[in-house]
Amino acid sequence: xxxxxxxDIDNTLLTGTYLESGDQPPAPDAGLVEVxxxxxxxxxxxxxxxxxxxxxxxxxARVTRLPFAAAETGWxxxxxxxxxxxxxxxxxxDTVAFVDxxxxxxxxxxxxxxxxxxxxxxxAAEAPGWPQFRPAVLTDEGxxxxxxxxxxxxxQDEARAFGxxxxxxxxxxxxxxxxxxxxxxxxxxxxxxxVRTHQFTTAAGPASEADLAxxxxxxxxxxxxxxxxxxxxxxxxxxxxxxxxGEPGSAGGPGRTAWxxxxxxxxxxxxGRGVLDALLAALVQQAAAAGAAELRVRCRVTARNxxxxxxxxxxxxxxxxxxxxxxxxPVVFSRGLAGPLPAVPDWAQAANx
Amino acid sequence: MTGPSPGESMILAxxxxxxxxxxxxxxxxxxxxxxxxxxxDGAGLDSLTGTLxxxxxxxxxxxxxxxxxxxxxxxxTLGTLATFIAAHAPR
Numbered sequence: 001x002x003x004x005x006x007x008d009i010d011n012t013l014l015t016g017t018y019l020e021s022g023d024q025p026p027a028p029d030a031g032l033v034e035v036x037x038x039x040x041x042x043x044x045x046x047x048x049x050x051x052x053x054x055x056x057x058x059x060x061a062r063v064t065r066l067p068f069a070a071a072e073t074g075w076x077x078x079x080x081x082x083x084x085x086x087x088x089x090x091x092x093x094d095t096v097a098f099v100d101x102x103x104x105x106x107x108x109x110x111x112x113x114x115x116x117x118x119x120x121x122x123x124a125a126e127a128p129g130w131p132q133f134r135p136a137v138l139t140d141e142g143x144x145x146x147x148x149x150x151x152x153x154x155x156q157d158e159a160r161a162f163g164x165x166x167x168x169x170x171x172x173x174x175x176x177x178x179x180x181x182x183x184x185x186x187x188x189x190x191x192x193x194x195v196r197t198h199q200f201t202t203a204a205g206p207a208s209e210a211d212l213a214x215x216x217x218x219x220x221x222x223x224x225x226x227x228x229x230x231x232x233x234x235x236x237x238x239x240x241x242x243x244x245x246g247e248p249g250s251a252g253g254p255g256r257t258a259w260x261x262x263x264x265x266x267x268x269x270x271x272g273r274g275v276l277d278a279l280l281a282a283l284v285q286q287a288a289a290a291g292a293a294e295l296r297v298r299c300r301v302t303a304r305n306x307x308x309x310x311x312x313x314x315x316x317x318x319x320x321x322x323x324x325x326x327x328x329x330p331v332v333f334s335r336g337l338a339g340p341l342p343a344v345p346d347w348a349q350a351a352n353x
Numbered sequence: 354m355t356g357p358s359p360g361e362s363m364i365l366a367x368x369x370x371x372x373x374x375x376x377x378x379x380x381x382x383x384x385x386x387x388x389x390x391x392x393x394d395g396a397g398l399d400s401l402t403g404t405l406x407x408x409x410x411x412x413x414x415x416x417x418x419x420x421x422x423x424x425x426x427x428x429x430t431l432g433t434l435a436t437f438i439a440a441h442a443p444r
Contacts, residue, residue: 160377162377163377163378164378165376165378165397166376166397166399166402167393167397200400271400271401272399272400272401272402274399276399276400277399301423303419303420306404306407306419307400307401307403307404308400309419309423309425310391310398310399310400310403310404310407310425310428311399311400313391313424313425313426313428314391314392314398314399314400314403318424318426319423319424331423333424342392343393345393
């Protein structure tokens with residue numbers, strides 16, 4: 001699945017060379033811009049990588065009216081520019097396509113980043129018909145993805161210029177995290193998150209809408225969502241957690257139970273905005289209020305989900321000493337629910353189920 | 354109880370510079386070893402800034418903390434992280 005297309009500018013998105021056209025820069029390539037617009041409607045992001053001054057990227061954004069999630073301009077290697085875009089957007093190289101009219105640039109990116117899908121402008125014109133450019137699920141968050149990433153760029157520029165701590169910036173930005181029980185209308189988006197997320201997931205594979213509906217209808221499970229907004233924009237539903245509360249009726253009784261989390265997912269777009277802290281703190285508090293003695297999170301440990309493990313550690317969850325052996329087994333992270341609990345941050349609001 | 358070894362002092366100094374750079378908070382360049390790394394107090398690292406720190410640690414000291422410490426207990430404080438890196442650094 002392609003999540004982002006990185007475009008060259010000269011003789012690709014523009015019908016000429018930006019710096020060689022004097023006062024009147026070249027017009028955009030109407031056909032490719034229409035292709036890009038169609039991909040944007042499918043929730044696929046766009047970015048620019050060009051050997052040009054930054055003004056060229058601003059000009060392209062203005063004349064194409066496309067939302068760009070990232071722009072790299074300068075005279076370094078294109079493969080390094082694409083690598084920086086991949087890091088900035090926190091996506092995998094195998095979810096990126098690169099479009100350039102110059103054969104040498106295509107060869108350089110293909111050699112430096114073999115997972116990236118490298119295309120000529122002629123190939124790119126056909127891309128909307130290819131399966132890897134057709135997302136299986138498309139939600140409201142998906143359709144607005146390009147715009148949400150463009151807002152993210154503005155937010156990050158302000159955060160870099162801001163002097164205080166992360167929490168101070170979250171308050172300054174008017175961050176709101178709303179944690180609430182899932183409703184049936186949330187299931188397509190939760191499924192989409194479980195399909196798309198690799199850095200912020202405890203699970204090995206996606207959760208189907210039928211699985212999610214089963215948990216939603218069960219007294220034993222709690223399915224909780226996190227929504228995120230600030231004054232830069234409304235990100236919608238960005239996270240979800242599923243908790244198995246044990247046998248019905250046993251919570252709070254003498255044989256107190258553990259809450260076990262088999263699934264925790266968050267959009268990588270929400271990284272660094274306090275959502276996981278809020279979600280885990282709310283979960284710890286709800287489990288303690290329900291009389292559980294322990295919170296456990298089953299999490300597969302991969303090279304890519306280090307950010308999630310950091311959030312688990314920050315919420316006081318530790319890997320237990322006796323772990324199931326074998327590569328594919330999830331590791332259990334747990335914490336007791338007596339004593340001081342992590343506080344739900346003041347920018348978050350937890351609605352009761 | 355003796356103080357940190359010379360190697361550990363150098364690691365501490367390097368970690369302080371990284372923390373100040375990653376968080377943009379200059380005061381962390383002089384943070385004491387008992388400064389908490391995660392959570393709202395202390396350095397206040399989150400999943401984003403914590404990942405950046407671990408990437409830089411691997412680059413500079415050759416220690417993949419996330420692979421060697423499942424629970425990330427070594428991130429309790431600045432001092433515990435320096436001790437962990439000193440113990441696991443390639444010789």
